[in-house]
Amino acid sequence: MNGQTQHDWDPGTYHRFRGQRLRPALDLLSRVGPLPKGCVVDLGCGAGDVGSALRTRFGTSQAGALIGVDRSPAMLEQARAQAIYDRVIEADIADWTPDAPAALIFSNASLHWTGDHQTLLPRLVATLVPGGTLAVQVPHQNNAPSHRLWRTLADELCPGRLAEVALPSVLVPAQYFHLLETLGEVRLWETEYFQKLPPSDEGHPVRRFTEATYARPILQSMPDRERDRLVRAYDELIPKAYPMSADGSALFPFRRLFFTLVRAGYDAPAL
Incomplete structure (x- = not known):
């Protein structure tokens, strides 16, 4: 996460849908080769x-350490408590550089919070050892109703408010491919996950899912009265795009973009 200290992430809110958020990370990990x-970052x-x-x-199998890097103190407190990482570092992804070249930089659902990918990604690749892997997953959902409705309603109900908000964004897939293709072997794919979100007593399940991530900076930019008005309007309209089942659950298609790059210059040992 690339959270701001003054508006830190809420681990409890984020983990409300832990299973749905973890699945893409495990799918990305399955595509990482030897x-x-x-170190693994x-x-x-x-x-x-x-x-874990x-x-x-x-x-x-790795000679180096397992290192966790994040900007959110609240999230890092939980990461440290798990005692899984050899080191946990509080740092902004945009500025972070490893102390030594990495065998793997694994970034699940975090780079979309950081801008200037045209500069960031080549810099990250340059910190890999030859043959090392950069593995990235980012949501590719910004044009879906779940995300678009937040922007539309914020513009209608609070004109000008979004001008003050830095929303997460990504490049189109072809831009990532052409940015990285000269740096190593690139693999790029998308997956749309059809997630059944459980019912909630506090609003539509899709609202509960998105308010912890994509809509978080929008909601945090508003005073309570504006925020409550926006949430009520979202809950009223979002069932048209994502109808609820009789039990209050909702089927939520969510598209994610994946890519891996194996840095050029590594000669595998002969068998």
């Missing part, structure tokens, strides 16, 4: 939800 020696580690899987997969 690594050279070096969980970039934007949040509360450390993927740390990274430790299981690479902890006994």
Whole structure:
């Protein structure tokens, strides 16, 4: 997470849908191949939800440490408590550089909170050892009703408010491919997850899911009265796009973009 200290992430709110958020991370991890020696970095580690899987997969085979990096103090407190990482570092992804070249930089649902990917991604690749892997997953949902409705309603109910808000965003897939193709072997894909969100006594399930992530900076920019008005309007309109089942649950298609890059220059040992 690339959260701001003054409006830190709420681990409890974020983890309300922990299973749905963890699945893409595990799918990304399954696409990471053998690594050279070096540290493994969980970039934007949040509360450390993927740390155990990274430790299981690479902890006994890598010479380097398992390192968690995040800007959110609240999330890092939980990551430290898990005692999975060898080191946990509070840092902004936009500025962070490893102390030594990494075998894997694994970034699950965090880079969309950081801008200037045209500069950031080549810089991250340059910190890999030859043959090291950059593995990234970002939501690709901004044009879906779940996200678009937040922006539309904020513009209608609070004109000018979004001008003050930095919303998460990503490039189109082809831009990532052309940005990275000269730096190593690139693989790029999308998956749309059809998630059944459980019922909630406090609003539509899709609102509850998105308010903890995409809509978080929008809601935090508003005084209570404006925020409550926006939430009520969202709850009223969002069932048209995502109808609820009889039990109050909702089927929520969510698209995510994945890519891996294996840095050029590594000669695998002969078998």
